[in-house]
Amino acid sequence: MIADPVTKKTDGRLARCTASNTCPKIFETNSANEYWSKDMAVGLVDAKGKDLTNMPANVRNYFISSMHHGGAFAAPGKGICQHARNPLTPNAILRALLVDMDEWVSKGTEPPASLVPSVAKGTLVPPLPQEKQGFPKLQGVTYNGRMHTGDLFDYGPEFAKGIMTVLPPKLVGTPYPALVPKTDGDGNDAAGIRMPDVAVPLRPIRAGRCAQTRPAAMTAATARGRSSPSPRPRRSAPPMAIRGPRSRSAMRRTRPMCKR
DSSP states (O other): OEEETTTTEEEOTTHHHHHTTOOOOEEEEEEHHHHHHHOGGGGTBOTTSOBOOOOOTTEEEEEETTOOSSOSSOOOSOTTBSSBOOOOOOHHHHHHHHHHHHHHHHHOOOOOOOBOOOTTTTOEEOSOSHHHHOOOOOTTOOOOOOOOOEEEEEOOTTGGGTOOOSSSOEEEEEEEOOOEEOBOTTSSBOSSBOOHHHHSOSSOEEOSOOBBSOTTTOOBOOSSOEEOOOOOOOTTSOGGGOOSTTHHHHHHHTSOSSOO
């Protein structure tokens, strides 16, 4: 339940099942695109932009770092975007969470704690300025911080009953925080469940909607995100000679991932 000082209402998605003591066990998973394209952060912070601390015991919330919004397999190529689309797939993470949910329901085994960006930890931040959001300056990549804002819409007097009488809705204002996951020095999301391609990357993998091929427009085009180009180290160059924002991940990739 959340008390909203803007609308003066107190409500929540689990209000009815809480009143009837019928709430199920819930896993909520979100990609980074949900933050950029749908302002997912409003579900994690109050109207003043402070972290919520009243997560119900029957709920876990997981952020899949740098993941795009889409199905099991990402579409290849650029499409209508400037760069190749985000290549990540959530299959392995969702499969692991399915096992966790099964064991939680059938055996009472507690699943992993929620893992999401946090204002207090500095991993949930405004999209601008770029320096505060953390995305590095890369040649050939334009960062504009564009996202959907925390808008309030009027759907008519019967919206509380599920009836929309004002369509399209009237924009009342933009009173709610608009925050996104902070990126690390490699240009990937710092918080959440980080797949190997994100934790030890070859290139920045973005989940926000990609920019169209028309540079002048710089409009968000799809929910598939992008995989930004990055220079690879020359094989003849010693590790300390590698320069630029890709140096840390490039050197990490030269190390063996496991021992045989």
